Amino acid sequence: MPESPAMKVTVTCDLTGANVFPLEVNNDMEMENFLALCRFEIPVLNDVPMSQLKIIHNGHTVNVNANNLKTTLNDWKIYDNDIIVLVADMPTTSSIQPQFSNTLITDLVKSIRVPQDSMRRDKNLKDSELAQLRMLFDGLRNSAERRNRLRNVVPNLVAAVDQNNFDMFKMKYIAERQSAFARERAMLDPTSAEGQRLIAEQIQRENIDFSHQFAMEHMPEAYIPVSMLYIKMKINGVEVKAFVDSGLFD
Template sequence: MPVSTLREAIQAETAIAPTSQHLYHNGRLIQDDTKTMEQLQIADGEMLALHVRDMQGSTGVPDQGRRGPPRRRPGGQDPELIRLQILGDPNLRAEATRQQPQLAAALDDPQRFAQLFNDSYDREQREREERQRQIAQLNDDPFDIEAQAKIEEMIRQERVMENLQNAMEHNPEVFGRVHMLYVDVEVNGHRVKALVDSGAQATIMSPSCAEACGIMRLVDKRFAGVARGVGTANIIGRVHSAQIKVGSMFLPCSFTVMEGKQVELLLGLDMLKRYQASIDLAKDKLIIQGEEVPFLGEAEIPKESEEALEEEPRLPGPAGTTIGQRSGVVSGPQSAATASPRQNPPQQAQQAQQASQQQAAAPNFPEEHINQLMALGFPRDAAINALQATGGNVEFAAGLLFGA
């Protein structure tokens, strides 16, 4: 049966003119009426979507009791057409669920979807017009230096948000969380999950790990000192040689015992270069002297290093999403964001609560750590917030402040 015959059958049943019928198969518009169902690869039992447009051209004024979805606004996109395209493409639906969960939840309700789509469009339009109005007001005096500086900052912020939106649309993978590389090793018979870090100069072990491995008695305290980088950390000493098992190989290795690290053991460049190790990301393995050692999966990674990322400060992103300041990870809208405004406490109460939490949390961090961050030029409140976000790690806190 050709498509033209199908359109005539639809007209006989619904009184919708063929010119107003837009038929979709798997999200694709059927435009050639001369082709048959077989030629279009439409099998029995498959679903076709009918989108009705320009109803006035065939049936006059639509029935007030049967209101269709809102028509496309001038210069805008048709909400119903977008909804049908998303329904017909699993990839688009998955992306909508990830980036626009409210719209994705309303895909089966044309009226609700169109309302949410138009509300979002109106909100963006109002924000755009407000920015243009502010720029126009500032342009009233072109010789005002402060006004020109504000215009420059507004334009810069607009370009930043545009760049962010383009990145989320075309390169969403850059906002995914990249997990660190860990391998299972044994030090003096004690199993440890070691972080592989080719950017670290030396192999580092925490004091608690050195105690558990039974090599704390071998620490040479003549090598004690202070490690300086983004932050500072105390070096207790150095274990000149201990046996480490990587894969099936037993290798001698030296360890720098250092405080203030959230990882128990970090395999640095000294060991990786000594044994000519290779980090093969394609195979997801550490190749050392010809032996391939698989990296640990996400579920096997120590949770201590992930907790700092979970508590990191977040920035607002498009469509109600939030973006981590340090990791760049995008999260969907929180459930609290969908609650009614009357359920939210007043802003002053929230600020007072946050201030009380900061005051209560301040004694948990050594004053020395707070002073170290303040010496870098940051206020005390910012230093305390950074320490809270990083679990008390001074190095991570300093990196967070510098990257903010």
Template sequence: MKITIMTADEQIITLDVDRDETVENLKALLEVETQVPLQQQQLLYNGKEIRNAEKLSGLGVSDGDLVMMVAGVSQSSASTSAMGFNPDGSAVNPSAFQQHLRNDSNLMAKLFQSDPELAQIVLGNDLNKLQEILRLRHKQRAELLRRKDEEMALLYADPFDVEAQKKIEEAIRQKSIDENWEAAIEHNPEAFARVVMLYVDMEVNSVPLKAFVDSGAQSTIISKSCAERCGLLRLLDTRYRGIARGVGQSEILGRIHVAPIKIGSVFYPCSFLVLDSPNMEFLFGLDMLRKHQCMIDLKENVLRVGGGEVAVPFLHEKDIPSRLLDEERHAKEASVSDAQETLGSKGKSNTPTGGPSGRSSQSLSEGTNFEAKVTKLVELGFGRAAVIQALKFFDGNEEQAAAYLFGG
């Protein structure tokens, strides 16, 4: 393993040593490198002096660790106060420790390679954050050492001990997970970053808002409060109330059959389900994405509408109001992957001949072959929500529903 030695005069030495090497032999190597006699050397690890007879493995020294070397009593005292560590891994004098690292360009270069997060904090001005990450690194080293000790113990375990074999199997599995995690950190670090969902600027009935673009939601959704703000609540058709089931479920208050939305400089007709969901404002779903031939272009980071006639950029995180950042979870809960809309008994909807008789979707769903009809029509290329609605309009008559869908 390789360890880094920092001397009192800020010299950096990297040595390749065996983990079972004694401290005395390490000092002998340092005597050749620094010309400081072995007897005058004092080595510090995690702020504590390490003795000649101790082995590096027994002290917990691992690959890439830093060991301080001081020579003479006065130097030892000064270095310990500046570079020493508390039992929890934090620096005794964080300001001196930070300044010491900043003054050594070689050490900072090594630190940027081995631990860029710590290097950035060292260059910052938050000493509390520096102490926190030093404690974290100390805890990580202790955990790694504990695991290695457990692995060593398992090597000598009774091969006929069932519990020991289970632990060995778990250790092998965990090692594979850790190696996979390390490979991801190196080759795919962006996978650990937070992914901001897709938002674009739109106008609904001349009211500007941030629209959440979600191709995983079957229907376009607007909240009751947003519909009211846009002056559309007066058009709410409550005959289409019901339940929207996605990850969770929300109450469908009704439907607004058509209203103008403006994307870029072009107006498009749009229909909405109105949900009683105060945490979700406006979701642009698959129904309108398909109707208006939209393309989600992630290479150019734009939403193309009308087959490409309009292109609007997706918003950067800084342009999305903080109140909307939690909207993604609520939108998924409200996304209409399975909507049950209940037509009221008052009046009839505006449909072709053979319209609804007033029965609820619940009664239709209870038919043994209803789901088979839905599946058959979905296989023809129609959306599930549209198929369910068409079957409701025609009291479950598959032929009439198909004719209506093809005619639409």
């Protein structure tokens, strides 16, 4: 019988995507063995019985039970490059439930920065926020370099500064803020397909940042222009031009 193809999946118990674990598995692996592997990689789930785990995949939440533990990843329609979120469903009658739930929730949302005044999400700004926004506007208006650095990040805000239009700048800022709040809500909703898409994007950005940092450390010549250095020298009385290896400068 030919061996089933290997595939790479990403597992997390953090709905923000900040803590992820890439795994290489086969599509015929039973869910019981897959969860055992995941629990080994995710310490916070070590003490959670498999029957109290929930699997979130493609916007659907499924409770683990004795019937589906013996089904394969292929039966679950888990394929190459998929993202799987594992969360614990502790029984409400358990005396240890509040303590565990608090710990797990802390782990899940520790990297999300939610504004203290999270209930106030209307279009009004506090005086302190408005003053800071004016300072930001003036700072960008007086620095072409800062505008150019941010042009690809927040193009709408920079466009308002280019037009010297503070009212437009404020309106675009409020829109960006509302969009950020919406993304946070989606990422904290385990049943949201949009939230899973945002998590996948964040994971991809983190992988790109890591790859770039690794390349800059180990292969800087791929990003930094390198000048070819030649020197005149004599070898056995013969004048030659020698090339200096840039590795000598490490």
